[in-house]
Amino acid sequence: MTETRLRFPPSPTGYLHIGGARTALYNWLYAKQTGGKLILRIEDTDGDRSTEESIQGIIDGLNWLGIDYDEGPYFQTEFEEDHSNAAKILLGKGSAYKCFCTKEDLDSKREAALAAKAPLGYDRTCRNLSVEEIAEKESAGIPSVLRFKVPERSGLLGYDDEILGRIESNYKEIDDFVIVRSNGKPLYLLCNVVDDIRDRISHVIRGQDHMTNTLKQVLLYEALEAPLPAFAHMPLTLDTKKAKISKRSHGEIVAVQFYRDRGFIPWAFNNYLALLGWSDGNDQEFYTKEQLIQDFSLGRINKSSAIFNYRKNDPKFFTDPKAIFINEHYLRTMDISELAKLVQVELQADGLWDDAYGAEKKQWYETTLDMIRERFHTLKDFTTLGRAYFADDFIVEQKPLKKNVLKHEGLKEWFPELAERYAQLSEWTLEETERVARELATELDIKPGIIINGMRTVVTGQLAGPSMFDILIAIGQEKVIRRLKNVGILFA
Numbered sequence: 088m089t090e091t092r093l094r095f096p097p098s099p100t101g102y103l104h105i106g107g108a109r110t111a112l113y114n115w116l117y118a119k120q121t122g123g124k125l126i127l128r129i130e131d132t133d134g135d136r137s138t139e140e141s142i143q144g145i146i147d148g149l150n151w152l153g154i155d156y157d158e159g160p161y162f163q164t165e166f167e168e169d170h171s172n173a174a175k176i177l178l179g180k181g182s183a184y185k186c187f188c189t190k191e192d193l194d195s196k197r198e199a200a201l202a203a204k205a206p207l208g209y210d211r212t213c214r215n216l217s218v219e220e221i222a223e224k225e226s227a228g229i230p231s232v233l234r235f236k237v238p239e240r241s242g243l244l245g246y247d248d249e250i251l252g253r254i255e256s257n258y259k260e261i262d263d264f265v266i267v268r269s270n271g272k273p274l275y276l277l278c279n280v281v282d283d284i285r286d287r288i289s290h291v292i293r294g295q296d297h298m299t300n301t302l303k304q305v306l307l308y309e310a311l312e313a314p315l316p317a318f319a320h321m322p323l324t325l326d327t328k329k330a331k332i333s334k335r336s337h338g339e340i341v342a343v344q345f346y347r348d349r350g351f352i353p354w355a356f357n358n359y360l361a362l363l364g365w366s367d368g369n370d371q372e373f374y375t376k377e378q379l380i381q382d383f384s385l386g387r388i389n390k391s392s393a394i395f396n397y398r399k400n401d402p403k404f405f406t407d408p409k410a411i412f413i414n415e416h417y418l419r420t421m422d423i424s425e426l427a428k429l430v431q432v433e434l435q436a437d438g439l440w441d442d443a444y445g446a447e448k449k450q451w452y453e454t455t456l457d458m459i460r461e462r463f464h465t466l467k468d469f470t471t472l473g474r475a476y477f478a479d480d481f482i483v484e485q486k487p488l489k490k491n492v493l494k495h496e497g498l499k500e501w502f503p504e505l506a507e508r509y510a511q512l513s514e515w516t517l518e519e520t521e522r523v524a525r526e527l528a529t530e531l532d533i534k535p536g537i538i539i540n541g542m543r544t545v546v547t548g549q550l551a552g553p554s555m556f557d558i559l560i561a562i563g564q565e566k567v568i569r570r571l572k573n574v575g576i577l578f579a
């Protein structure tokens with residue numbers, strides 16, 4: 088069997104969005120599964136809309152996801168000669184012809200056709216111009232475009248889509264489409280095919296939004312005498328109202344960068360993308376990389392649209408709850424030393440990293456992460472909700488502050504007293520810290536919960552979390568004493 092060759096050919100006109108990343112992932116999975124190659128080709132022929140920033144964003148996004156490629160990035164603009172040569176070949180062999188119709192001609196014909204309810208396609212006026220007529224128009228300086236000469240055949244033109252099955256159309260319904268503009272620039276439709284032929288692409292896996300081009304491209308392959316690749320057109324990703332997701336209407340939430348910046352775990356996000364349009368027929372939700380590469384199949388990509396279940400203005404779920412759910416799963420269950428590396432990056436970015444966490448305090452660092460991750464959703468939570476474990480400048484949340492501290496004026500005296508007693512402890516253990524706290528509550532004749540909940544708030548800033556005495560041990564004697572002593576600041 089010949090090598091499978093896949094490609095991801097983004098147009099660099101924006102950020103790498105969820106739909107694009109999913110396309111890249113499916114191509115990558117298929118390449119890995121079949122021992123083939125993935126090629127990254129930047130389709131930058133639209134000079135006005137392509138930007139350096141976008142190219143960098145796409146490359147960074149793929150790197151973050153861990154979607155590596157075997158060849159490229161190639162840039163479509165490097166191959167302009169190939170595109171023009173292909174156009175010349177098509178013209179030379181009679182598969183294309185020069186069309187001198189002006190825009191005004193075409194517009195008025197279109198209006199007339201509309202009025203007469205006649206077919207709207209190009210009426211093929213220039214399809215059979217004689218050599219003399221062409222020469223005459225050219226010497227008169229009339230500009231021309233190049234049109235593809237759709238063969239006059241009865242029967243159906245078609246291809247077998249790996250996802251959708253047989254796709255067919257009548258030859259008659261296909262317009263003699265333009266392949267080179269009057270300024271000499273080949274159209275994207277042609278460039279894309281020429282590049283795929285040169286790159287020996289065996290499988291074209293892309294969004295259904297490209298299907299309007301595919302039948303025309305099938306004709307181009309035939310005319311260029313190149314073997315047809317397999318096509319697989321994936322369903323689009325829509326929002327809950329069935330609208331196409333886009334930055335314009337949904338904002339940065341659809342950009343892959345958003346998830347990186349919000350502390351998603353790269354593999355978790357790939358896992359989410361994989362399920363956005365594919366399933367292996369059971370309810371499995373989590374896949375290791377190896378398993379997904381093994382189980383993925385083009386035939387099981389959904390035929391209907393994928394739904395990006397994003398509920399605007401829902402503060403609890405700032406994106407598709409499924410993406411958060413999958414991320415939580417990995418964050419809470421992944422190998423702790425792997426997590427430790429990811430959290431290190433977050434701590435470093437916030438200036439909270441201590442080299443000792445990788446050396447003499449490694450044990451503490453990993454145990455603490457393991458303890459606090461139970462309630463966390465993203466990597467960012469380690470420097471926000473979990474900040475008190477690494478720094479003194481943590482935020483005390485309003486809800487626990489009111490409920491567990493400000494409601495009990497007495498804490499202003501009780502906590503400094505508790506701090507005194509904690510300072511006397513020669514052993515900083517679960518049993519000792521608990522015994523002292525409970526003794527104080529008994530002496531004061533108050534519920535132990537007042538001390539315990541108050542302490543959680545003062546020491547971590549949070550309403551909930553791991554068991555209170557585990558927290559005290561993790562935070563350490565000195566810091567706990569300091570925070571208890573300073574309780575007065577919270578009342579100020």
Ligand code: GLU
Pocket residue numbers: 096097098130279292293294297
């Ligand atoms: N450049 C196209 C895009 O970004 C991809 C076309 C294709 O996959 O054939 O949508």
